[in-house]
Amino acid sequence: MVTFVLALTGITGSIASDAMYVVLIPLGALAFKAAGRSPVVGLVVAFCSVAAGFNASLLPTASDALLGGITTAAAGLIDKSVIVTPVSNYFFTFVSSLVLAAIITVVTETVLAKRGQAIEEDTDTKQQNMGDFEDMRLKPREKRGLRNAGIAFALMMVVYLLALLLPGSPLRAEDGSVLMSPLLLNVGIVIAVVFAVVGWVYGRAAGTMTRAREVPEAMAEGLTGVTPVLVLFFAAAQFTAYFQWSGIGPVLAVYGADFIGSLGLPPVLTFTGIVLIVAVMNLLITSGSAQWTLLAPVMVPMLMLLNVSPEMTQALFRIGDSATNVISPVSPYFALVLGYLRRYQKDAGVGTLISLVLPLSIAMLVGWFLLFITWYLLGLPLGPQDL
Numbered sequence: 001m002v003t004f005v006l007a008l009t010g011i012t013g014s015i016a017s018d019a020m021y022v023v024l025i026p027l028g029a030l031a032f033k034a035a036g037r038s039p040v041v042g043l044v045v046a047f048c049s050v051a052a053g054f055n056a057s058l059l060p061t062a063s064d065a066l067l068g069g070i071t072t073a074a075a076g077l078i079d080k081s082v083i084v085t086p087v088s089n090y091f092f093t094f095v096s097s098l099v100l101a102a103i104i105t106v107v108t109e110t111v112l113a114k115r116g117q118a119i120e121e122d123t124d125t126k127q128q129n130m131g132d133f134e135d136m137r138l139k140p141r142e143k144r145g146l147r148n149a150g151i152a153f154a155l156m157m158v159v160y161l162l163a164l165l166l167p168g169s170p171l172r173a174e175d176g177s178v179l180m181s182p183l184l185l186n187v188g189i190v191i192a193v194v195f196a197v198v199g200w201v202y203g204r205a206a207g208t209m210t211r212a213r214e215v216p217e218a219m220a221e222g223l224t225g226v227t228p229v230l231v232l233f234f235a236a237a238q239f240t241a242y243f244q245w246s247g248i249g250p251v252l253a254v255y256g257a258d259f260i261g262s263l264g265l266p267p268v269l270t271f272t273g274i275v276l277i278v279a280v281m282n283l284l285i286t287s288g289s290a291q292w293t294l295l296a297p298v299m300v301p302m303l304m305l306l307n308v309s310p311e312m313t314q315a316l317f318r319i320g321d322s323a324t325n326v327i328s329p330v331s332p333y334f335a336l337v338l339g340y341l342r343r344y345q346k347d348a349g350v351g352t353l354i355s356l357v358l359p360l361s362i363a364m365l366v367g368w369f370l371l372f373i374t375w376y377l378l379g380l381p382l383g384p385q386d387l
Contacts, residue, residue: 002035003045007104010049011097012058015191020050021333025340040344040356041112047337048360049104051325055288055318056096056368060086064093065188066289067314074296075310085179086187088311088383089318092375096318096368103367104360111359145206152201156194179384268373270306271316274299275369278320286331288321311382319372323365326357 006028013020025046032042055063064086075082138146163171164183173180183190203209209218265273278295285291295317303313328334329350341348381387 003108004105007049008101010046011053014054014057015059015061044356048326052323052364053100055322056093058097060187062188062191070292070296071310071314074300078301078304084310089315090383092382099371103363107360107363141206145202148205149198149202153198274316275320279324282321282324283328319368326361
């Protein structure tokens, strides 16, 4: 149960984006150590759940809004009336979260557990790491902050659901539907507001933020970490704009669709090829948004011409883009995890970490794709728009 809960937390934790790498990985190691198990295994479970399960979640995330916007722009090359919402894959990602957590648990308990028994924590690091337990004990003011933040979160969720579901709500779509509500189409803004309010309530209750003028300072400090991403988005936006202006997207899509159609491949083989292409590219382009910006203008229209919906193409991208995150040495988080690993094994290197995460990466890639094929063959809805 510890393994399953840790895995499910990491997968759903993508709602906090890249912050989960910093927060959950050392916590996973401590949780396993407190349970009398190898902290290295706990570290690996946390890393794989956050990275390889990044595009699956029990809750809608800001990444869903980002991917949906890119997919909508790509689908517009063929049909400008197509809108891919942040919840277009929600049914699939919800179930995927549970399935991936189960896969991680099975592989960990059958494969990594044996490795963990053979992995001994370096003697001279044990005493050094003992202080981690005391550091993680909640102080009274932190408990008060968490309680108040939890109450604030619950109240905001009630307000959000009422504004979304209450008949006649001005925040529903013009035709009264829920799916096209600005609260869903702009869920990234909702998530930002919720995090801002909950964070402020915690800061006030725990005493870590006492004055209103500290909020802009904290926001400025937070932006320093995402500045490279903003630069990347600027370049990605220019790429998308030039792609649409040149008209090369529909040309490549038509020729690509004709080529695939001439091969006479069954849909399952076509889907397999798409996932493998994305998985291999992910080893070199670790940013999912950057990779989807490059691939979507070709893949989405091409598969639309083969009667594959944009939502289904996006779901295929999610699978290929996630599983190989943990085995890409060019990822900055790979280096981060290697640093955590060396706290327990000083001689650990790139090969050590890859050997630990590779079984989980392969199992998650194969298991998640098999789930998609089952979903496709049964004709199950990927999201609310398919109902």
